[in-house]
Amino acid sequence: MNQEYTFTFDKTPSCVRIQEEFPSIDRICADFELIGGAVVGQVLLVCDTNTEYIAREILGTQNRPWCVLPSGETAKNWASVEAILSAGKEAGLGRDGLFIGVGGGVVSDLTAFAASVYMRGAGLCLVSTTLLGMVDAAVGGKTGFDLFGMKNVAGTFYPALLIYMPLDSLLSLPKAEWKSGMGELIKTAVLDDTGALLEHLQSLEPEPLNFQDRTSRERILASIARSVQIKGRIVEADPKETGVERARLNLGHTFAHALESAVGLGQVSHGEAVAWGMVRACELGYALGITPRERGRVITSLIKDWAYETRALHPLLEEQGRTEAFMGALGGDKKKKAGKLRFIVPRAQGVQVVSAEAIETDLVERIICGTLDTSR
Numbered sequence: 001m002n003q004e005y006t007f008t009f010d011k012t013p014s015c016v017r018i019q020e021e022f023p024s025i026d027r028i029c030a031d032f033e034l035i036g037g038a039v040v041g042q043v044l045l046v047c048d049t050n051t052e053y054i055a056r057e058i059l060g061t062q063n064r065p066w067c068v069l070p071s072g073e074t075a076k077n078w079a080s081v082e083a084i085l086s087a088g089k090e091a092g093l094g095r096d097g098l099f100i101g102v103g104g105g106v107v108s109d110l111t112a113f114a115a116s117v118y119m120r121g122a123g124l125c126l127v128s129t130t131l132l133g134m135v136d137a138a139v140g141g142k143t144g145f146d147l148f149g150m151k152n153v154a155g156t157f158y159p160a161l162l163i164y165m166p167l168d169s170l171l172s173l174p175k176a177e178w179k180s181g182m183g184e185l186i187k188t189a190v191l192d193d194t195g196a197l198l199e200h201l202q203s204l205e206p207e208p209l210n211f212q213d214r215t216s217r218e219r220i221l222a223s224i225a226r227s228v229q230i231k232g233r234i235v236e237a238d239p240k241e242t243g244v245e246r247a248r249l250n251l252g253h254t255f256a257h258a259l260e261s262a263v264g265l266g267q268v269s270h271g272e273a274v275a276w277g278m279v280r281a282c283e284l285g286y287a288l289g290i291t292p293r294e295r296g297r298v299i300t301s302l303i304k305d306w307a308y309e310t311r312a313l314h315p316l317l318e319e320q321g322r323t324e325a326f327m328g329a330l331g332g333d334k335k336k337k338a339g340k341l342r343f344i345v346p347r348a349q350g351v352q353v354v355s356a357e358a359i360e361t362d363l364v365e366r367i368i369c370g371t372l373d374t375s376r
């Protein structure tokens with residue numbers, strides 16, 4: 001059942017191993033060297049309070065330095081980066097040191113950022129432990145942390161040479177985190193020009209929580225594997241998002257990041273924000289004549305099946321009276337190209353990148369206020 005994929009991002013190889021069980025620390029070091037990493041000197045495991053048990057499993061009886069961060073998006077800050085760098089220094093890591101991030105997207109983005117700047121670049125391995133981490137965050141080399149109340153304002157491109165995705169870690173994943181990961185999985189499915197992943201997701205029971213039986217595990221593994229391949233190939237074509245290829249991965253994200261910033265980081269999960277943002281992207285696509293109605297209906301109905309918020313005016317924006325803040329956050333979005341905002345909207349197959357120039361000024365506001373007539 002194990003699967004392995006190797007991508008090349010800007011001449012740097014990145015090997016993804018989807019497997020049942022947690023890798024041991026000896027296995028990680030041996031694999032890292034086997035696939036071309038430097039002979040491993042000292043290692044540092046980085047985890048959060050919820051993935052500490054996985055870091056312990058990885059270590060077994062071995063005593064190696066580690067750094068336990070607080071959990072969640074609110075910990076994705078400079079203080080955590082400093083804690084990792086300081087733990088690396090304390091543990092005596094040199095440039096041949098190996099940072100091993102054990103956790104979801106927050107731990108992997110933070111550990112990867114720290115590894116990328118530690119002595120101008122140390123070894124990096126990720127053990128991804130959330131669905132969102134596996135289908136998205138761990139692959140593709142984007143690192144970073146939140147700053148000035150905005151998501152991922154500081155970051156680098158630094159692909160991990162080695163990434164494990166142990167399915168066993170999903171056994172302890174809370175329901176809300178499954179849901180968050182499904183948002184990114186659906187996003188990748190919409191990007192897929194072949195439509196195969198979308199079809200596969202439509203055939204899944206919307207509650208993959210009964211993850212113990214073999215069939216469910218195989219279905220989830222197939223979804224993760226397909227998603228990894230789609231994202232990996234897109235990033236290979238445009239590793240640093242200098243073209244439009246990688247920008248496609250931002251489907252739903254221009255809306256999602258503005259929502260997350262407007263209501264306060266951590267108030268809505270990233271995947272839920274992305275799911276909501278994809279429905280808004282469909283509405284934008286209708287208004288621009290790019291997204292066929294039927295395509296939008298298929299996407300929206302899958303998002304509804306997974307019980308995501310699909311109402312135009314997000315209840316958190318409404319409750320907190322934050323639509324103005326949303327528009328402000330949109331203006332500061334870092335997915336701008338040449339000072340212009342970009343939106344990604346679904347086409348009949350795959351997606352299209354649209355510059356804000358092509359969009360009437362108040363169209364986005366009407367979409368998120370729910371005053372755009374989307375019935376026609």
Ligand SMILES: NC(=O)c1ccc[n+]([C@@H]2O[C@H](COP(=O)([O-])OP(=O)(O)OC[C@H]3O[C@@H](n4cnc5c(N)ncnc54)[C@H](O)[C@@H]3O)[C@@H](O)[C@H]2O)c1
Binds near residue numbers: 048170173
């Ligand atoms: N670098 C990229 O390309 C990229 C892409 C997408 C998202 N991201 C980033 O990823 C982050 C979101 O990732 P996430 O949803 O994995 O968040 P996360 O890392 O905060 O994990 C979500 C929660 O699940 C807990 N958790 C993790 N693994 C667990 C397990 N196996 N069992 C029980 N609990 C577990 C965590 O402690 C946390 O409380 C965001 O910061 C986002 O910006 C990065």
